Amino acid sequence: MKLTWLGHSAFHFAAQGKNVLIDPFITGNSMAPDNAAPWLANIDILLLTHAHGDHVGDALDIIKANDPTVVCIFEVANWLKANGANPDKIIDMNIGGTVDLPGGLKVTMVNAVHSSSLPDGSYGGQPAGMILNTGDHRIYHTGDTDVFSDMALIQTLHNPDIALMPIGDRYTMTPRTAAYACNELLDVDIVVPMHWDTFPVLTGKPEDFKAQVKRGRVEILTPGEPLEL
């Protein structure tokens, strides 16, 4: 499979013949590739961790253009439907559940310690992390979150081998706390820092994170350059 960072918390996965996007914040994302269009076309599956604008991002346009299967929490699903998304293609779920997706993929929704409101200010439900099981890999996108000790429980129950973790500080974990999660709570082979440098207030640096991680290989990705797994 191929994993491509699109800046901030947006990732594209190509696995089992399916194109998957998560947290597709492209418009206004200073870290997005100059030409992100190829990564937004022919999307089969769209995943959303929570309702904040820097995560829902361009979801409505992507849904309109691709009619993907969409997975998100109940409240965000209702908001998407109210804003014109095809209700037949939306899978609403909640923390703890696992759903089957096209291509034999599965996604599990887990806790995140954060908040969640929609672009219009309405309640967005709980924020979440998501674990995409491709058959070959289990990729844990933590969403926006602080570190929490139940990350160890998530590792035990769902056995992720790749983690995508915010390190920017202010709204999420920092290089120090995300490194703690890798070293003490998770046990993944590869970890990709995200949610850094998009805005000046995100001060956590990936090199600082990498220097503190002792368990797992840190891959500091360049947006638009795929990582083959």
Ligand code: NI
């Ligand atoms: Ni957020």
Ligand code: MN
């Ligand atoms: Mn965010």
